[in-house]
Amino acid sequence: MNIILNNNPETIETDRITLQELIDHKNYTFKLLITKINGQLVKREDRKTIQIKDGDNIAVIHLISGG
Amino acid sequence: MCFDHKYYREEMTFKEIKTIIKNKTVGIAGAGGLGSNCAVALARVGIGKLIVCDFDVITRDNLNRQYYFFEQVGQKKAFALGDNILFINPNVTVEAHTVKLNPEKIIRIFKDCDVIVEAFDQAEMKQMIIETVLENMPETPLVTGIGMAGWGDNASIVWKKIDNLYICGDGKTEIAENCPPLAPRVGIVAHMQANTVLEILLNKHMNNEYHSQ
Numbered sequence A: 001m002n003i004i005l006n007n008n009p010e011t012i013e014t015d016r017i018t019l020q021e022l023i024d025h026k027n028y029t030f031k032l033l034i035t036k037i038n039g040q041l042v043k044r045e046d047r048k049t050i051q052i053k054d055g056d057n058i059a060v061i062h063l064i065s066g067g
Numbered sequence B: 001m002c003f004d005h006k007y008y009r010e011e012m013t014f015k016e017i018k019t020i021i022k023n024k025t026v027g028i029a030g031a032g033g034l035g036s037n038c039a040v041a042l043a044r045v046g047i048g049k050l051i052v053c054d055f056d057v058i059t060r061d062n063l064n065r066q067y068y069f070f071e072q073v074g075q076k077k078a079f080a081l082g083d084n085i086l087f088i089n090p091n092v093t094v095e096a097h098t099v100k101l102n103p104e105k106i107i108r109i110f111k112d113c114d115v116i117v118e119a120f121d122q123a124e125m126k127q128m129i130i131e132t133v134l135e136n137m138p139e140t141p142l143v144t145g146i147g148m149a150g151w152g153d154n155a156s157i158v159w160k161k162i163d164n165l166y167i168c169g170d171g172k173t174e175i176a177e178n179c180p181p182l183a184p185r186v187g188i189v190a191h192m193q194a195n196t197v198l199e200i201l202l203n204k205h206m207n208n209e210y211h212s213q
Helices: A019-025 B014-021 B033-045 B060-064 B077-088 B103-109 B123-136 B183-211
Strands: A002-005 A008-011 A033-037 A040-042 A057-062 B025-029 B049-053 B093-097 B115-118 B142-145 B158-162 B165-169
Touching: A019 A033, A019 A057, A033 B123, A040 B123, B014 B033, B014 B183, B025 B033, B033 B049, B033 B077, B033 B115, B033 B183, B049 B077, B049 B103, B077 B093, B103 B123, B115 B123, B115 B183, B123 B142, B142 B183, B165 B183
Parallel strands: A002 A057, B025 B049, B025 B115, B049 B093, B115 B142, B142 B165
Antiparallel strands: A002 A008, A033 A040, A033 A057, B158 B165
16 A cells, blocks of 8 residues: 655555554664654554554654753 | 745744734743753744743753853753843743643643743653644644754754644754763754744744735
């Protein structure tokens, strides 16, 4: 399926993938993330259950300390 | 003419800018390196009101990047920042809270803000405020600072917008013993945040003017 991930078009070779599986697949190793699908916040605890659909616009933001 | 937020930029005199932003309120979540410098920049330009929240006191180590003075060591940051801002621009109203923010307090204290600036140091706190604002106050723009430790590498510091969330920083340099946060890069990101706040406030004004015609 085709998705937009952090503003870039991506093709994923599967029809069934959760947000957490996508994060693992992309090797996003930062511990703290903010995730959004189509503008809606997806909380940490929901990433393992929410399914990605064709055409979804996904944002994964890494959080790091410093300020 | 295109009034889209992304592409439209009106020219204004400083007097016109001040007339708009003197009626605006900005929340500053954290008065460390990002928050103190961002707040001072907004005060210089003439923001109407700043709501500053920080639970901490100033230490000598903070002076390598934060907008405080040697003789203020030991003072509470939120109040000391209010004092410093009034030395620069006494027309700014500063509402200072010595408080450790949590979701309930963020919603209550920042509810009337036109924009909120995320200026925490800990990643966990950044995550907490971003989730809180996106979930409970999605109409309020949130300007975050992510990644500014170390020195040099100017070109890595970038800006991006995801809906109402604005991200300033390099997105990668985590603070560490051998990669400390220092005035120059922290200042760049803090001022990028202030610049973003100004852009949001002035664009919003221009869009409102356009829609009311």
